[in-house]
Amino acid sequence: MRPNIETFIGCDCGYEDAQIVLFGAPFDSTTSFRPGARFGSSAMRHESFGLETYSPYQEKDLTDCRIFDSGDLELCFGSAEAALADIQARAEEILQDGKLPVLLGGEHLVTLGAVRAAVKQYPDLHIIHFDAHADLRQDYLGAQLSHACVIRRCHDLLGDGRIHQFCIRSGDREEFRFAKEHTELHPFSFEGLKELTGRLAASQVPVYFTIDLDCLDPAVFPGTGTPEAGGVTFPQLLDAIKLVSRTNVVAADVNELAPMLDPSGVSTAAACKVLRELLLALHP
Numbered sequence: 001m002r003p004n005i006e007t008f009i010g011c012d013c014g015y016e017d018a019q020i021v022l023f024g025a026p027f028d029s030t031t032s033f034r035p036g037a038r039f040g041s042s043a044m045r046h047e048s049f050g051l052e053t054y055s056p057y058q059e060k061d062l063t064d065c066r067i068f069d070s071g072d073l074e075l076c077f078g079s080a081e082a083a084l085a086d087i088q089a090r091a092e093e094i095l096q097d098g099k100l101p102v103l104l105g106g107e108h109l110v111t112l113g114a115v116r117a118a119v120k121q122y123p124d125l126h127i128i129h130f131d132a133h134a135d136l137r138q139d140y141l142g143a144q145l146s147h148a149c150v151i152r153r154c155h156d157l158l159g160d161g162r163i164h165q166f167c168i169r170s171g172d173r174e175e176f177r178f179a180k181e182h183t184e185l186h187p188f189s190f191e192g193l194k195e196l197t198g199r200l201a202a203s204q205v206p207v208y209f210t211i212d213l214d215c216l217d218p219a220v221f222p223g224t225g226t227p228e229a230g231g232v233t234f235p236q237l238l239d240a241i242k243l244v245s246r247t248n249v250v251a252a253d254v255n256e257l258a259p260m261l262d263p264s265g266v267s268t269a270a271a272c273k274v275l276r277e278l279l280l281a282l283h284p
Helices: 037-050 080-096 108-120 150-158 173-182 194-201 233-243 266-282
Strands: 020-025 067-072 100-104 128-129 163-168 184-187 204-211 248-254
Touching: 020 037, 020 080, 020 266, 037 067, 037 266, 080 108, 080 204, 100 108, 100 266, 108 150, 108 204, 108 233, 108 248, 128 150, 128 233, 150 163, 163 173, 173 184, 173 204, 184 204, 194 233, 204 233, 233 266, 248 266
Parallel strands: 020 067, 020 100, 100 248, 128 163, 128 204, 163 184, 204 248
Antiparallel strands: none
16 A cells, blocks of 8 residues: 555655656736636646556656656745745755656746756756747736846846747737847747757756646647737647757746646646657756
8 A cells, every 4th residue: 555645657766866846836916817827737737647658759757757746835825925935945956856847737827936056056047938928027017026027137147148938929019128138038939949948058057947738729738828819839838848958958847837728738738748848858
């Protein structure tokens, strides 16, 4: 008899032996439209058992990988800063132990906690950001800690020239003006990603890789808080993930699945497959 502990499929290695460590951040208190992303990480674990551990796309199997799933953090829904502090502490622990943290959201603000930990250990950190939204607002309804502001807060930490954004197709005028001056923005698609990843791989700079799943077209992924028409397909996202995996990725996340917004379960199934392919691509 064993305890009933639910992990993402194939991610049952012990912590000491693990090379990648999963942890969930079930937080969505700053969501600007439809809430529910706090349930994303647990849904991905539960539904992952509808997947195979083997990927025919990469000819790799999760059972051959050393991945530990540490479960979800218990976060304070009433304080974004308190939640971010707990996320940062968990990411710091994983990084200090020489392992690669992979964060499961939650809304996109959770990324900031993990980026704070990563930039503390890697001051020359770059961010590769896949998203429908620029997330570059200075504030949203007066709040500077919002999923609409997360990349702007990351810019506060990294400065110009180290944030690379792809698939962006939504934002206010000021966000796009800010991006032209301060980030490397690639709207609508992954055009330019091959050149960027080649350059970053050659220099071996540390990379934080954040995937907001609403970069996918809502025809593929409707179960998200702020769906935006005109997104990429799953095969396009998979090819992009494999390109990014060639760089020196030191931490990563997948966020913004709101499972109850898609009763068909298709969005959760897509999110699980994205996570499987990301883990296999990042595993040494």
